[in-house]
Amino acid sequence: MKNLVILGAGTAGTMMANHLHHTLKSPEWQIHIIDEREEHHYQPGYLFLPFDIYTPEDIIKRIEDFIPKEVQLTRHRIDRIIADENRIELTGGTSIPYDVLIIATGAKIAPEETEGMKGSEWQQSVFDFYTFEGALALRNKLRDWPGGKLVVHITEMPIKCPVAPLEFSFLADSFFKHKHMRDKVDITYVTPLSGAFTKPKATEALEHLLHEKQINIESDFAIERVDNDKKEIVDYGGKKISFDILVTVPTNKGDEVIERSGMGDDLNYVPTNKATLQSLAHGNIFVLGDASNIPASKAGSVAHFEAEILTENILHYIHGEPLKAEFDGHANCFIETGNGKALLIDFNYTHEPVEGSFPFPGIGPLRLLKESRMNHMGKLAFRWIYWNMLLKGTHIPFVSATMSEKGKQF
Numbered sequence: 309m310k311n312l313v314i315l316g317a318g319t320a321g322t323m324m325a326n327h328l329h330h331t332l333k334s335p336e337w338q339i340h341i342i343d344e345r346e347e348h349h350y351q352p353g354y355l356f357l358p359f360d361i362y363t364p365e366d367i368i369k370r371i372e373d374f375i376p377k378e379v380q381l382t383r384h385r386i387d388r389i390i391a392d393e394n395r396i397e398l399t400g401g402t403s404i405p406y407d408v409l410i411i412a413t414g415a416k417i418a419p420e421e422t423e424g425m426k427g428s429e430w431q432q433s434v435f436d437f438y439t440f441e442g443a444l445a446l447r448n449k450l451r452d453w454p455g456g457k458l459v460v461h462i463t464e465m466p467i468k469c470p471v472a473p474l475e476f477s478f479l480a481d482s483f484f485k486h487k488h489m490r491d492k493v494d495i496t497y498v499t500p501l502s503g504a505f506t507k508p509k510a511t512e513a514l515e516h517l518l519h520e521k522q523i524n525i526e527s528d529f530a531i532e533r534v535d536n537d538k539k540e541i542v543d544y545g546g547k548k549i550s551f552d553i554l555v556t557v558p559t560n561k562g563d564e565v566i567e568r569s570g571m572g573d574d575l576n577y578v579p580t581n582k583a584t585l586q587s588l589a590h591g592n593i594f595v596l597g598d599a600s601n602i603p604a605s606k607a608g609s610v611a612h613f614e615a616e617i618l619t620e621n622i623l624h625y626i627h628g629e630p631l632k633a634e635f636d637g638h639a640n641c642f643i644e645t646g647n648g649k650a651l652l653i654d655f656n657y658t659h660e661p662v663e664g665s666f667p668f669p670g671i672g673p674l675r676l677l678k679e680s681r682m683n684h685m686g687k688l689a690f691r692w693i694y695w696n697m698l699l700k701g702t703h704i705p706f707v708s709a710t711m712s713e714k715g716k717q718f
Contacts, residue, residue: 316341316414316563320414320599328619337626343382343383346371349367349440389411409593411596436558457553458551461541468607478646485647497524529543573601584631585614642687
C-alpha cells in the first residue's frame, strides 16, 4: 500500500482530499490527511464578524464533516517533515511514511515580528481580523465604540487575501454610516505599497472609492514599531500616525512546521514551481494554497484553481508522466465596498484586473472592476459555494481553473 499524505485540513488540504478521493481510485493508494484542529473555519467570514454581519456559527464547522470517510484523518500535531526519508514525524515520536506529500499548511499572522504590536494594547486598542479571536474581540470593541481615529494597516506583503484590508475599510465606512456616527470616525488606510493595491488599474479604481468615501490613504509606510503608550504607529523614516483603534494585518508567515523542517524561505513559505505546483527541492512533494511562495494571491479562489490543476499533476506524477505547467496564477476575488455593493476582479500572473463581464462575455451577470449589487450578492453567495462546492472538490460551472481573456477590456 502506498501513502499519499496531505498536511493541513484547511481550505486547500480539504479540497485536495476530496479531489483525490474522487480521482485516485486505486487499491494501491491510501490517502491520509493530518491536522491537529477539530474545527474548520471559513476564513473569509472573519471580515464580517466585527460588523455583526456574520455570527461565529456562520463560519465554524467540524473538520470531519468535509473529509471523505475513506480518507484517513489523523488529528495530531506535526513536528516536522523528514523529506530525505519520506516521512512525517508527529509530536511524541510517531512517524507516517509517504510516497507523495501535499503541503497545505497555510499561513498565519505573526504580530510578534513587529516591535510593540503585541504589546499592552493588543486586543484593547490594537486588533487583527485575520484570526477568529481577533475578529471577535474587534466586534466587541466596535459595538459600543464612541468614535475617534480608526487606522486600518498592512504591515508587509504578501498577506492572505490582499484585498481584505480594503474591504474592512469600506465596510467600516458603511457600518458607521448606518450607526449615524460616520462624522465621528476618521478612517485612514495605511499600506506599505505605493498605492491601494498591487495592480495599476485596480489601484486607480480602489483609490477612487477611498476618496469618495472620505477614507484617507497613507502609502509607502514601512512600519518599524507600534508605540502603545502614545497610540502611534511609526515607520522607519520616523513618520507617525496616531490611532484610537488600530486594525492591523501583521506579517504573514508560513506554518512553523516548515521552518522546523528546513524547507522554507525567510517567511516559511515553501519554494514551489509556480506552474506545476511541485516543490523545487523534492520531486514527490507538492504545495498549494497559502503555504507556497508562488507569486499568486493567497486566497481561497486561488487554492480552488490550484487544486483542480494539482489533482491532474498528482495523477501524472503517479503514472510517471510529465507534469503539466498549467497554473497561471488565476485569482477571482470579490471586494466588498459597503452599502450592499462590491467589485469583482479576475486576473493572473500576466494580466492585471480590468473592466469587463464575468463569467459570460458581454452578458455577465457580474461586472469586473465596477461596483454593483450583483457582485455583492455573489460575495455573500460565496459562503454557500465554499461549504457546499469548493471544499467538496466540486467544479464551479462556467469558471475555468485558468483565466479566460474573454469578456475583458484589455
